[in-house]
Amino acid sequence: MEVQKGLKGIVAAETMISHVDGEIGQLIYRGYEIRELTKSYSFEEVAYLLWFGYLxxxxxxxxxxxxxxxxxxxxxxxxxxIDLLPPSMDLMSVIRTAISSEGGNFEYEWEPKISQAIRLTSLVPTIIAYRKRQIEGRLFVQPRDDLDHAANYLYMLSGSNPIVAHVEALETYMILTLEHGMNASTFSARVTVSTESDMVSGVTSAIGTMKGPLHGGAPSGVIELLNEIALVGDAEKVIREKLLHGEKLMGFGHRVYKTRDPRAIALKTKLQELVGEDKWFDLAMEVEEIAIRVLSVLKPGRSLYTNVEFYAAAIMKAINMDTDLFTPTFTASRMVGWTAHILEQSENNSIFRPQSKYIGALK
Structure with missing residues (x-):
């Protein structure tokens, strides 16, 4: 029996939710190119598309x-x-625990429903903001009914009206991270609900998977790069020295996309509209141009382009979001994709039951 470690290359499900083509750099949600969606639609509209199948x-x-x-x-x-959790508990563990407790509040029995997906997605930003301000010793800011999803999230975190440019940039990022095919956390969610377990259990499994640094890791390396360049004042010098010393240039290259990351292109397009609105947006645009030029000289033929984390880091810097909020914010958006896959799994369910190959001793 041939073993495919990590199930790499194994097709485990059919889906109508999204398509990722790493060879040509394409990401599609329900038939729509991602750049078309980020250009013309809001977070709520794209979430609706993923849940219902149409805009x-x-x-x-x-x-x-x-x-x-x-x-x-x-x-x-x-x-x-949440109040009883120790202050040392990381935010992802807090989200996982809080969402798990939701199973006792509503009827989440099989089969999962879109109303459940909407509720769980709506709760996560409030969980994050409540805990973040609690740890910082600040009063919780209640959500506002006059603000949409991304704007309200920023408002709850800061306690002040968010800057329009920051809302637009964050909303674009959140749309781009709603969904990304059969990744580890999405697979985890589908495996859990394939047993006819409830949506809360499926999402809790996904959050636990996202927590791992190989999946939902923060772009702290990119932020450090931007900070260093801002301090030195010479992007080309910093980038060239890092590459000549054999260091990896954070924010460039992707394990799936062999060409330009379509999510990075969409984020860049949005930030180009916001040039002059924030110094970190402007710096990111400058650094990308210089880095690609230097990479083409020092690493010819490697086709290393910016990935989504590069511009995500610029957005996080601009909106003054701590690095410990990156993976939770990623989670807040990916709730839509997870719940869409849970709903799809339930429509034509078959329990996931792969086999293992025994390599131990025989006594």
């Missing part, structure tokens, strides 16, 4: 926004649980 009309969009706003408030038992 909403104005009335459907209004209904979704109303339902998401109605589900932002944390239930008392969830607040009590």
């Amino acid at each position: 909403p009309d104005p009335e459907q969009l209004s209904e979704l926004k109303t339902e998401m706003k109605r589900n932002r408030k944390l239930p008392k038992n969830m607040v009590d649980i």
